[in-house]
Amino acid sequence: MATDYEKPDTSVDCVLLTLGEGGLRVLLLPRDKEPFAGTATLIGAYVRPQIDRTLEDTVQRALRDKAGIDGVYLEQLGTFGGAERDPRGWSIAVAYVALIQTSIADEAERRSGVRFERVLVGALPPLPFDHAEIVAAAVERVRAKASYSTLPAFLLPEAFTLAEYKQVVEQVTGRIIDDGAFRKKFDAIPGLVKIEGAKKGGTNSSGTGKRPSQLYRIAAESDRPRMLTRLF
Amino acid sequence: MATDYEKPDTSVDCVLLTLGEGGLRVLLLPRDKEPFAGTATLIGAYVRPQIDRTLEDTVQRALRDKAGIDGVYLEQLGTFGGAERDPRGWSIAVAYVALIQTSIADEAERRSGVRFERVLVGALPPLPFDHAEIVAAAVERVRAKASYSTLPAFLLPEAFTLAEYKQVVEQVTGRIIDDGAFRKKFDAIPGLVKIEGAKKGGTNSSGTGKRPSQLYRIAAESDRPRMLTRLF
DNA sequence: GGAATAGTGTCTTTGAGACAATATCTA
DNA sequence: TAGATATTGTCTCAAAGACACTATTCC
Numbered sequence: 001m002a003t004d005y006e007k008p009d010t011s012v013d014c015v016l017l018t019l020g021e022g023g024l025r026v027l028l029l030p031r032d033k034e035p036f037a038g039t040a041t042l043i044g045a046y047v048r049p050q051i052d053r054t055l056e057d058t059v060q061r062a063l064r065d066k067a068g069i070d071g072v073y074l075e076q077l078g079t080f081g082g083a084e085r086d087p088r089g090w091s092i093a094v095a096y097v098a099l100i101q102t103s104i105a106d107e108a109e110r111r112s113g114v115r116f117e118r119v120l121v122g123a124l125p126p127l128p129f130d131h132a133e134i135v136a137a138a139v140e141r142v143r144a145k146a147s148y149s150t151l152p153a154f155l156l157p158e159a160f161t162l163a164e165y166k167q168v169v170e171q172v173t174g175r176i177i178d179d180g181a182f183r184k185k186f187d188a189i190p191g192l193v194k195i196e197g198a199k200k201g202g203t204n205s206s207g208t209g210k211r212p213s214q215l216y217r218i219a220a221e222s223d224r225p226r227m228l229t230r231l232f
Numbered sequence: 233m234a235t236d237y238e239k240p241d242t243s244v245d246c247v248l249l250t251l252g253e254g255g256l257r258v259l260l261l262p263r264d265k266e267p268f269a270g271t272a273t274l275i276g277a278y279v280r281p282q283i284d285r286t287l288e289d290t291v292q293r294a295l296r297d298k299a300g301i302d303g304v305y306l307e308q309l310g311t312f313g314g315a316e317r318d319p320r321g322w323s324i325a326v327a328y329v330a331l332i333q334t335s336i337a338d339e340a341e342r343r344s345g346v347r348f349e350r351v352l353v354g355a356l357p358p359l360p361f362d363h364a365e366i367v368a369a370a371v372e373r374v375r376a377k378a379s380y381s382t383l384p385a386f387l388l389p390e391a392f393t394l395a396e397y398k399q400v401v402e403q404v405t406g407r408i409i410d411d412g413a414f415r416k417k418f419d420a421i422p423g424l425v426k427i428e429g430a431k432k433g434g435t436n437s438s439g440t441g442k443r444p445s446q447l448y449r450i451a452a453e454s455d456r457p458r459m460l461t462r463l464f
Numbered sequence: 465g466g467a468a469t470a471g472t473g474t475c476t477t478t479g480a481g482a483c484a485a486t487a488t489c490t491a
Numbered sequence: 492t493a494g495a496t497a498t499t500g501t502c503t504c505a506a507a508g509a510c511a512c513t514a515t516t517c518c
Contacts, residue, residue: 010324051238054315055313076311177508180508209518395496410480412498415477415497415498419478442488442489
C-alpha cells in the first residue's frame with residue numbers, strides 16, 4: 001500500500017461502435033445502478049485488482065459480462081478524471097473504443113438477451129456523467145484514423161469488398177472520395193489482402209447488383225489496424 | 233463511495249521534455265521513497281482528491297512541488313495500469329507529456345535547488361516501473377506531432393527564428409528538410425506570427441552569424457499547439 | 465442487348481523537393 | 492568587399508483528383 005490518502009474510484013468505460021443505418025452508431029446499455037439507473041450509458045466497470053490483471057482485462061470483462069461480447073479490437077482513448085464528473089465524488093475513467101461488425105452485436109443480443117440502444121453518433125441523447133464528451137472523443141479518433149490506418153476494416157465482416165470499405169471511410173469521415181483515386185490507394189494498402197473468389201449481389205441499394213466484386217480481408221498477422229501515412 | 237472492492241493506487245507521471253545538446257532530452261529526478269529510492273524517474277504524484285480537482289491539477293502540483301516548474305504545456309499521453317507494473321501491486325498511472333524550453337529548466341534548478349538528470353531520449357538509463365515504456369510513448373507522440381502541429385514551438389523560447397524551428401523539427405523527427413520547402417510551409421502555418429524586429433548573431437554554430445533573421449512567436453490566442461494537415 | 469456495377473487508363477493540376485539565384489547583414 | 496547566413500524563385504517530378512473508358516455479370 002502506497003499512500004494514506006483516500007483514493008479515487010477507478011473504472012473503465014467503453015465506446016462500443018458499429019455501423020448501422022445512417023452511419024456510425026454507439027451501442028448503449030441502461031445503467032443498472034443509481035445514480036442514473038435506467039438511463040442509457042457507455043459500457044463500463046470498476047477496476048477490480050483481484051480479478052483483472054490489466055486495464056484491458058477490465059474492459060473485456062465489462063463487455064463480456066454486460067454485453068455478451070468477446071475479444072474485440074480495443075483502443076485506449078484517454079482518461080477522464082476529476083471531482084466533478086461523477087456526483088458521487090472524485091473518479092477516474094479510462095476510456096476505450098471498441099469496433100465491432102454489426103453481426104456481432106446482433107448475435108450478442110440474441111444469445112445473451114441484452115438490448116442495445118444503437119444511436120447515431122450525430123444524434124446522441126443526453127448522457128450521464130461526462131459520457132457525451134467521451135463519445136465525442138471516440139468519434140473524433142475514429143474519424144481521424146479512418147484516413148490513415150486500416151481501422152475501418154474492423155467495422156466490417158471478415159470478407160468485404162472495396163466498395164464496402166470505401167463506403168465506411170466515406171460515412172465516417174463525411175467526405176466523398178473519387179472511385180479511381182480510392183482504388184489506387186486501396187491496392188497499395190498493406191494489411192489488407194485479396195481473397196480468391198468473388199461476391200454476388202453487389203453492394204448497391206437496389207440489391208440486384210450485376211458484376212460481382214473482389215473480396216478482401218485483414219491480413220492474418222495483423223489483429224490491429226496498420227498505420228499508414230495518409231491514405232485518403 | 234461506489235464499490236466495496238479494493239481500489240488500485242492511482243498516480244500521474246509526467247515526461248518532462250526539453251531540448252539540449254544532441255536533441256530531445258527527458259528530465260528525471262531521483263525518487264525519494266522506496267522502492268527504487270535514489271533512482272532517476274519520471275516526475276509523478278499520487279492523485280489526491282482532497283487537493284486536486286482534476287488530473288491536470290495533480291500533474292501541475294507534482295511539477296510545482298518536485299521540480300519547481302509552473303504552468304507548462306501539458307498533453308495527456310495514455311494510461312498505464314495493471315498488476316505487474318509496480319512491485320507494490322495493482323496501480324494505474326496516467327501519463328502526461330510536458331514540453332518546456334531549456335531556460336525554464338535552468339531557472340527551476342537555480343531557484344528551487346533541484347538537479348535534473350537530463351538524458352537523451354535515445355540513451356535512457358534503466359528506469360524503474362514501466363517508465364521506459366512511457367518515455368518511448370512520449371517520444372513517439374512528440375515525433376509524430378512535430379510534423380503536423382505547432383508543438384515544436386513549445387520547446388523554444390518565446391521568440392524564435394525559422395531556422396531554430398526547423399532545427400527542432402529535424403532533431404525530433406530525424407529527417408533533414410529542404411530549406412526552401414520548409415519556408416513555404418512555415419509561412420502558411422496559422423498559430424505562428426512574425427514579430428517586427430530582427431535578431432543578431434544567427435543560429436549557426438560558429439556564432440558569428442551574418443544576416444539577422446526574422447523572429448516569430450506563438451500566436452497569443454493559442455496556448456496549445458495548432459493541429460494541421462501534415463506540414464513537413 | 466440493356467442495365468448496373470466493377471475496375472482501368474489518362475489527363476490535369478497541385479504540391480513537394482532540389483537547387484539556383486538574390487538579399488542583407490558583419491567584419 | 493568578402494564571407495556567411497537569410498530569403499526568394501524556378502524547375503522537375505510525383506502524387507491526387509477528375510473523369511472517361513472498358514469489363515463483367517444478371518436479366
